[in-house]
Amino acid sequence: MRYRTRLCCLCGGRKTTAPISTHKIRYHKTYYSLDCEDGIENCAFDFTAKSLKEILLEQEEEQLFLATLEHLSEAMDSLTDIQARRIHARYILGKKLIEIAAEEGVSVSVVQQTVKSGLKRMRNYFEKKKWRE
Numbered sequence: 853m854r855y856r857t858r859l860c861c862l863c864g865g866r867k868t869t870a871p872i873s874t875h876k877i878r879y880h881k882t883y884y885s886l887d888c889e890d891g892i893e894n895c896a897f898d899f900t901a902k903s904l905k906e907i908l909l910e911q912e913e914e915q916l917f918l919a920t921l922e923h924l925s926e927a928m929d930s931l932t933d934i935q936a937r938r939i940h941a942r943y944i945l946g947k948k949l950i951e952i953a954a955e956e957g958v959s960v961s962v963v964q965q966t967v968k969s970g971l972k973r974m975r976n977y978f979e980k981k982k983w984r985e
Contacts, residue, residue, distance in 0.1 A: 923983050927974045935970030942967055 902910075928936050941947045941955075949967070953960045 923978070923981070924974075927977045930977050931970050931973055935966055935973065938963055938966050939970045939974075 928939070931939065938952055938956075941952050942949065949960050949963050953963045956963070
């Protein structure tokens with residue numbers, strides 16, 4: 853059985869996907885997949901040059917983002933181990949409250965209350981350090 857090949861949108865290499873019937877290959881001699889989106893030629897190359905102002909704005913945003921991550925890390929360190937673990941599972945790992953409760957063997961309301969009190973504690977920490985606008 854033959855497999856359908858298609859061009860990769862970024863590097864131009866071929867990828868093997870679903871099998872196709874040999875009838876199509878014999879009749880048409882070749883089979884190309886046209887399942888790529890419009891504008892594929894623009895995704896490989898960025899022809900727009902950025903101005904100095906745009907570059908400086910991006911650098912400033914990146915520095916602000918890194919500072920925010922440091923502040924969050926410091927605020928997480930101010931929490932209890934249970935609060936930090938549950939907030940990390942909820943917001944960083946994206947788990948649901950039910951999943952966290954099942955893993956830890958406690959009720960959902962306990963997890964919900966712990967997360968809520970941890971967020972309140974982090975909010976107060978941010979206000980104390982005057983990081984919150």
